[in-house]
Amino acid sequence: MKSSPKLLAVDLDGTLLDAHGNPHPRDAEALRALVERGTHVSIITGRLYSGTRASVLTLGLSGPTGCVDGSHMVSAATHTTLMHHGIQGPHSEALRRIFERAAPATFVFARDAIVYDETGDPYLGYVATWSSDVQRSVRVCEHAVWEEREGITAVVAVGTADQISEAASGIQDELRDIAQVAMFPIRRILGAWGLIVRASGGNKGSALEWIAEHHGISLEETVSVGDWLNDIPMLTKAGRSFAMGQAPDEVKNAATDVLPETSDEGGGVARVVEEAFGIRV
Structure with a gap:
């Protein structure tokens, strides 16, 4: 029997955030409801942590955050580095x-x-x-x-x-x-x-693996949502994955599900929370 999902990994730009860089209100509400239920929620983004921290605080996250496509892992609870993979x-x-x-x-x-x-x-x-x-x-x-x-x-x-x-x-x-x-x-x-x-060696897929291992769960118990080419590694790693409605075809083909919503209108992440985790807001 397939286990219930225990972690949701969310991309920022083109997925959770609107054109002004703010989380769509319904999507943010859905993620906060998921956190309150005790489910792990992590952001995995191409941004640096300084460009991610506002979303972390808005959503009330406390676990690892994957930045720069998995090159930098940061604790959302303490805002300190957990892992950094740089060119030295x-x-x-x-x-x-x-x-x-x-x-x-x-x-x-x-x-x-x-x-x-x-x-x-x-x-x-x-x-x-x-x-x-x-x-x-x-x-x-x-x-x-x-x-x-x-x-x-x-x-x-x-x-x-x-x-x-x-x-x-x-x-x-x-x-x-x-x-x-x-x-x-x-x-x-x-x-x-x-x-x-x-x-070399890091991408959003490796970030998802790192976060899942941190929480002691399997990749099969993870869900991811994204919209762009750099999201493909985490979409293919997750047990279930969702591509945003405006995503290129190669991104949609990498996901198990394709959302009707786009980042312009919002609501895609809320749909993921409802369909994969059974929480409706």
Whole structure:
């Protein structure tokens, strides 16, 4: 007999949050009801914790939170690091040199903050939602953040296709076993391409595994909901998973269920809570 689900993992942007970065009221109410019943609820997001903390507090969460797609695990109860998987030392220095050569607009994620310089000004709105601590420097590739003892959590870059391709090729050549990299066209910025690089070995699926093990439950007892490509690893790991209505087809194909609701209207997470956990608000 299949066991009842004991944990819900929720993505933020495009899933729980509206266009202004606030949880949809009905979805937030449903998650608080689930927490009050004693079910584990965790956020797993691409954001840094500083950009996630407000949602954690709004929902009254206390367990582990997965940030930067599983590279940083933080206690929602104490707001302290439980696990951090960063790019350190000579590998961080190599990464710095690669971005300096390719010269895209570069945003460095470390110390729960984002550091950038004037080349990133046109794209600041693209990354600012990921952290409430965004610091402008004179030249990001000369900033001391690259020497952070715990390492770089991630680097996001925006530029031309040639700039992003050069950076991605450099990372593959010099840091193949150390870093994972993804490049993609940015739909909201005409002609721009984006890149994100993080330490190898972590994703939203590994974050879900980490949280389930922390709580002593099986993956079969977990439920997840998301909307984008980085959610696919946790959608495929969970015992039951839901894709938002506006999700791309490859995300919908990875989930066991597809929601009719989109992030514009809200209510998708509330439907998950009702269908998977039997709580209606």
